[in-house]
Amino acid sequence: MNYPKTIKNLIECYKKLPGIGEKTAERLALATLNIDEEIIDLFAQSLIDSKTKIKRCEICNHLTEENICSICSDDSRINDILCVVEEPKNVIAFEKIGSFKGKYHVLDGLISPLDGITPDDIKINSLISRIEKENIKEIILALKPSIEGETTILYISKLLSGTNVKITKIAHGIPMGADMEYVDLMTLETALDNRTEVS
Amino acid sequence: MNYPKTIKNLIECYKKLPGIGEKTAERLALATLNIDEEIIDLFAQSLIDSKTKIKRCEICNHLTEENICSICSDDSRINDILCVVEEPKNVIAFEKIGSFKGKYHVLDGLISPLDGITPDDIKINSLISRIEKENIKEIILALKPSIEGETTILYISKLLSGTNVKITKIAHGIPMGADMEYVDLMTLETALDNRTEVS
Structure with missing residues (x-):
């Protein structure tokens, strides 16, 4: 290959990003x-x-450049409801909707015995101590519908059984606007099980 | 948006790359x-x-970190045949094939009156002076089949009319392995015009 070293390096770096292969990396390196100059x-x-500069919030484990993230330090938010998510990007997604006014807790993973991820590998202990310390009334488990998600939900709800904390999980069902015939059978079954009464 | 400033900046920078929109930029920034650390x-x-560090070769205008690129400074290459291309990435493409043993000349554009690109805006003058100085026997015009490509070919061949330089252009026709029914009509017509005798 006849690229100068700098371009070869750029190609290698772009290739480390997800979904970017040799050809795209080459295109991006040349476009770079x-x-x-100021953008570069x-x-x-x-x-x-x-x-x-990027750290994790000492309270909720979300991405931040301060010790405490902007959500945790926002006094106008509801203090006793936590939305528990797998990753920081889930927080961003909920914040884009803008209707949730409580706070968050980022687990940084889900329990997965097959991958060797135990409860101690994710931020469950800090969730439990937050619930006690901050006098949390409800936790909303917004985890993905998978074996790992369900395992994590089960684990957390067992840990909290006997306490007064209300534990909810977000609804799974047919996505809004989806074409019924393209919805997979498992989703369809869940949607049927989770049916709600038409008022 | 609740991203820390660094992540917002990363998203903005990724968005400057071609084909990368808001969503992909966000995904790449988080993946970053x-x-x-050593890759970063x-x-x-x-x-x-x-x-x-990246400059243009003083002779052929290809990308290089030296004054003269690795192809121009390679004494084992044929000195009197030039492959004339639009962009540096075309050089790379030909070098990947590996069968062309001559040298290159990168025009850095094609003549396009509609876009206000005149012959003086691209490296045609340096091509002509190279042809004289380096005693070039043949130039292969490997430009894309478009109005701009054809205009540039016409212009260069007029400039060189009356000299002994052989001027060729690469063949246009049906791509190898293409399905005949998906080939556009203009390509089909060109392929018919450029038919060669079966020996």
């Missing part, structure tokens, strides 16, 4: 050469900052 | 957080190097 400088600085 | 350092350094 045409980007304005910001890009390089942001990459370095991503390793040095 | 999981990449090893190389990525940041390569971005800076792309502005400071």
Whole structure:
């Protein structure tokens, strides 16, 4: 290959990103050469900052550049309802909807015995101690519908059995706007089981 | 949006790349957080190097980190045949095939009156002076089959009319392995016009 070393390096780096193969990486590396210098400088600085400045919130484990994230330090939010999610990007998704006014807890994974991920590997202990310390009334388990998700839900609800904390999980069913004939059978079955009365 | 500033910056930078929209940029920015620090350092350094180290070859205008690119400085290559291409990535494509043993000339564009690109905006003058100085016997015009490509071919061949330089252009026709019924009519017509005798 006749690329100068810098371009070869750029290609290798772009290839580390998910969904980017050899051809796309090559295209992106060449396109990089045409980007304005100030953007390139910001890009390089942001990459370095991503390793040095980005931390996890000491309370909820969400991404932040401070010790406490902007959601946890927002006094206008409801303090006794926690939405429990797998990853930081789930927090962002809920924040885009904007209707949830409580706070979050990022588990950073789901229990998965097959992958060797035990309850101690994810932020369940800190969830339990938050529930006690912050006097949480309800936790909404917004975890993906999978064996790992269900295992995690089961584990957390067993840990909290006997307490007064209300435990809910988000509804699974037919996505809004979906074409019925393309919905998979498991979703259809769940939707049937979770049917609600038409008022 | 509840992303820390660094992540917002990363998203904005990824969005400057071709074919990357808001959603993909977000996905890439979050994925960046999981990449090893040494790769991130190389990525940041390569971005800076792309502005400071990458130059154009003084002879053929290909990308290089030296004054003269590795192809131009390769004495084992044929010196009197030039393959004329639009962009550096075309050089890479030909080098991947590996069968062309001559040298290259990168025009950095094609003549396009509609876009205000005149012969003076691309590297045609340096091509003509190379042909004289390097005593070139043949130029292969490997330009894309478009109005701009054909205009550029016409312009260069007029400039060189009356000289002894052999001017060829690469064949246009049905791509190898293509399904006949999906080939567009213009390609089919070109393929018919350019038919060759079966020996």
